[in-house]
Amino acid sequence: MMKKYIILCYFISMIAAVNAKDNGTLNPQLYNVWIIEELALKIMAQKEIEYYVTANPEDSMRQISYNDKIIVIESKKNPGNIFELRYGSSGKYQSIDEKQVKWVLPKKLRSVIIEKDYYYVSDDSFIRDLQNSLEREYFYNQFHWTSTDLHLSLGSKFIADRFIYRLTSVGGVPISPSNAFSIKVGDELLGYPGDSKGMMDIGLLSPYYELGIQTPIFELVGDNLSHIILDEGNSNSYLQGGFGGYGKVLLNQLQVQLAFADMGENKLVKDNIIDSTFVDFLSLSVFAGYDFNFQRPFLRLGYLKGMFGFGYYEISHKSLTSDDQFIDRFQTNNGKILEESTSTFIGAMVRSDFVTPIKQNKLPLLHLYAQANAYEGNSSWQTGAGINIKSFGIDVTYKHSVDDVDWAPRDELFLSINYSY
């Protein structure tokens, strides 16, 4: 008899655990979760939520804002019904349960939402481990998107090394706040932070993609105080810039990026050549990285995120002749003969980021990272720290090149000051 009770208790506890809704956490195997990305639907839902929240102040629900995500949760046990709706951003989500959803949204809108015949993105991370959702969202925004409408970071010979302006309307017509204009100097994950890549990316940024053109870094400041080369003998080691394109997409937690450039006949490129004899530039790069979020706090001090990736890139070696033509070069700076006019590198990348707990501000007080790019013949490691106070921050990155190459000094330091609004 006792055995039966034990078995019964065990099953009850299992069922309770499976259906546990502790602090918004649900079992992802039992629910479909997606974010509404269709602007018209979002606006309609926002309008109804706004009405409900205003009409029922005693419920103390937070008001919805234009930039909030709207997350739909459907129970697999009861398909065709909204189990729960959440809205919010930066880890602060308001939950509307199944019964309340019927009060907040009209029947037709509920059925349209559940039919999923519109743009949506499936993402069950919103029901898994909400303990560190603020930190996870910070990491996501840091690498793939933005947490503010405007982000400006100063620290390059172009003055800005990062600029993001989130577009919320075009010509007065509201658009989905998931598009931004972006300028980025360097490619940290590939192993070329800041000015060391020799090129800047100008284009569109969204939580799921990036697309644009690559250009040389236009020199707007003479003495670039933000890029400090620590070994004096190597002050002429740098990559130069060509003209090309870049793109990045997210396949859930896997990011894939592609960038390419050529010297071509572009005047902008030729005008920005610093050393015409030894022109080295990043002609092609492909990178794929997978994010791992550690769910538990690290020694109660903060949160960790890991990334593992693979990269492949080509450095093209050219010279600009006196008649303004680029020709292939088969010799290094120190006279060593090269077999090809392009050097290729392939290898793995590991990275770990640590942030202190995020509270009111959307940014952590301290962000530390360490990264190793183990490319055969061109390995490097870098480490960095960022301190944020309210909307302002300072970032420092130190990069050490393990292998001797013409286009990178042994040790270099990158500084930047940033502001988010």
Next chain:
Amino acid sequence: MKNKIPKSYLNIFKVILLIIFYQSFILSQQLSWRCIDKKFQEVIIEPYVDLLLQDYPEIDGNQLPSEDDDLIIYLKGKTVTEILAVDQNGVADPLDMKIYDRLDKEIKDRLLKRKYDWDHINPDGIAFRTLGRNAYEFSNHKTVRDHSWWARNLLTANPFTFNNSFILRPEPGLYSIMFKQGDEEIGYPAILSRNSRVFISTEPTQVFLNLPWEPRNISYGEVHPLESVFGGGVSFDIDKLGGMVSYNSIEKLNYSDAFDPDHIVYNDWAGLLYWTRSFKFKTDTIGENSKDFKRRKPWVPKGTQRVKFGLSYSKLVYGHIDSTNNFTSLEVSDFGTSFSLLFNWTYVSEQGRFDGSYNYYNKLTAYFQANIGEKFRLNVGFLRSLNSSLAVGLNIGWAESMTYLGGQNNQYVWEPGLVISPNFTLRF
């Protein structure tokens, strides 16, 4: 003489803008909905009827609202201006607002708090425009978008015809794998290109590999295709924006594998950015049919159409390859020639089901694509479903010729050609 817009047109335009603004303002102040919660309807109607009977004891029972009636509530600001009781037959009777005003404040507050099941007044109608877009009107946008992005069924394949596509989307769920011949985005679909691509797709994004492989294909036409290359790219399509970027390399090409070793044209890199929108496709019949005759079915059934409008960039390289497999570039298309305007129109008919089948299908799909630049490229096609598993169609692709090394002794006119391909598509 400069063309000027007549002043009268400007005035009409201003008036239209004023009307739109005025309507938006009025609409923003008004609100209405339909209570479909029987329990709550009782809460309102029961005391209302009691008060009504107090004032008019002789009232006919048929004139009293029933507790089963839906309630339509009209609100201006925070004031209820009108309430209609709608019976099972859809007949609406207004409630006497003087009697409604005498109801308990708590009941009236509950009506405004809307803590009950409710809906729009006419949920199937087009009454809820939101900033120029209507979510319900365009909700089937996804159908037409999915049609060209991946598939809505488990497996779609058109072996040996058109673009030799093979699309597998398990469940159909979050990922799909897809194989396609040609570079359709830049205007060289099917055998106009000697490349094939393998895509991994998610809802908003794709990653693809370009493979120098030309599978067997039943097509008609004399073509000089884009040469085989290795490469890859990424693309996205979300909300109103889409785009793609891809990069290729010809270094692995062998002399013996080249289509024409002396005259090679390949796509070095390509980029695309477009704006897209969907509309309902309606075919209005003129006049009423006689009841003795069956209504004629329209040639093109109702459905959804989608337009894409944007810029495409394809940097083409002309050159030759020698017997040692060394490729020499002779001319690269300049910035201006590489750009073209992209216009794409896609149509899918409303989804239906054949008798005895559980699979949904689109009876008719069609597309038209033009890349309009210094040189023109055109692609058109349609697909007609014979049943839920089989569809047949036709595709035509054409690209205008290009002259390389113009004015020089070794001038060459590249003629990509015209291709006509049947299309047999299988769906599971």
